[in-house]
Amino acid sequence: MPIPFIMPKMDMDQESVTIIEWLKKEGDHIEKGEPVIVVETDKITSEIEAPATGKLAGLLYHENEIAPVTKVVAYVLKEGETDADLPSDDQSEEQIEEPSVASQESASSSTLDEAKQELNVVSEEPEEITPRVETPATPLARRIAKEESVNLNLIKGTGPRNRVQAEDVKAYISQTDKTPAPIGRMDLAGQTIDISIMRQRIAERLTSSYQTTPHIYQTVEVDMSHLEANRKLMNEMAVKEGLPKISLTAYLVRIVAWCLKHHPYLNSSLEENKITFWKEINIGIATALENGLIVPVLHNADQMMVNELNKRIKYLAQRAHDGELTLQEIQGGTFTISNMGMYGIHSFTSIINPPQSAILSVGAIKRRPVVVDDEDSINVRPIMMLTLAADHRIVDGVVAANFLAELVEKLENPEILSI
Secondary structure (H helix, E strand, O other), rough: OOEEEEEOOOOOOOOOOOEEEEEEOOOOEEEEOOOOHHHHOOOOOOEEOOOOOOEHHHHHHHOOOOOOOOOEEEEOOOOOHHHHHHHHHHHHHOOOOOOOOOOOOOOOOHHHHHHHHHHHHHHHHHHOOOOOOOOOEHHHHHHHHHHOOOOOOOOOOHHHHHOOOOHHHHHHHHHHHOOOOOOOOOOOOOOOOOOHHHHHHHHHHHHHHHHHHOOEEEEEEEEOOHHHHHHHHHHHHHHHOOOOOHHHHHHHHHHHHHHHHHHHHHEEEEOOOOEEEOOOOEEEEEEOOOEEEEOOEEEOHHHOOHHHHHHHHHHHHHHHHOOOOHHHHHOOOEEEEEEEEHOOOOOOOOOOOOOOOOOEEEEEEEEEEEEEEEEEEEEEEEEEEEEEEEOOOOOOOHHHHHHHHHHHHHHHHHHHHHO
16 A cells, blocks of 8 residues: 655644645655655745655645645555555545544544554565765755756755755855845846745734734843953953854843843733743744744753853854754744844834744944943943833733843843853
8 A cells, every 4th residue: 555645744833834846756766764845834944754665656736836734745655566556536635634642542544544554564674775866955955046047966065964055055156146136135126926935924923913912112222331341352262262253142142031030021921811921931033034034942041151052043043044943943932032233223123923922122233422420421332222022911011121121231231140
């Protein structure tokens, strides 16, 4: 019996995915565990692996089509089986559902039982090793290469095991005078393009958040003199030790995480008229991509020192741009930071990422004259603007103000904390 190739469910509320690319053609030999399909969800692009070894057959969904999760999208023919053994059209329309953990013990469907038995048999059989000849590449690298009509075989990969990264493709395109436009800068005048699944989901979530969540906004100024001096000293030490320089975002995460421990309403969610105060402090970092926005999450951020946070932030940012983030790396956020200082934005407001209760918008550091009260003088200081958006159903104005006051105090006096 042909083995059903079932599209896995990668998120609790996920109903479908968009098939970006079949890495194997119908009739090709596939090995269990090797990537066969590149799919796009509302959050990530991911590779789906073959459930068994055999010949790929009976494709039910094709590139640029939407495929339902937990349903059959193709079949794997074992040795000796042919297309004649594939289910009929009527049987294909019934679509075998992937069982949940709870239903695996009680599933009574004969078709499902047979499918599971076949999967078990195949997993126990020794598999024939067939060398792969295609160039290993990340999903985003494949996508860019396909859009730009670039042959991946001509590109030398810089990733693990010589895997081609998105940056490798961009570098190759740049060398051939086909440099892609920066994010947001494209010649699209007079054109109409389809909105991506990610962009649709962003629009739906943020529209819902803005319409159903009463936002309150509070803005404060921070004198970054001491933090800049502290960061300069640590970066001098990092350079001597051959370590990467510490970003401002790493400092922000470290101090925000400390403050959240003392202001639990900013690390909570409203669900069914109940407020849940999260034990973990998981801070998401809003990251711009070419086709949308994604928020990698620093889990247990309060338990990491600034150097560790710095490494983790850089690691997640690279995986985000390479399209390699896993669901675990983007789920479970309890608070979000959106930093647009690197774009020169002085001050801005953000929409809360549900079901979180707040998001912090970080502007650029600008040097300007300020009155120094304790010195009774005017000095030029590096000033940064922070704007907190909070869910007014959970967070009152004074609660938000107290959080910001402590955040400003710790940013202006980072030596208070063990950074």
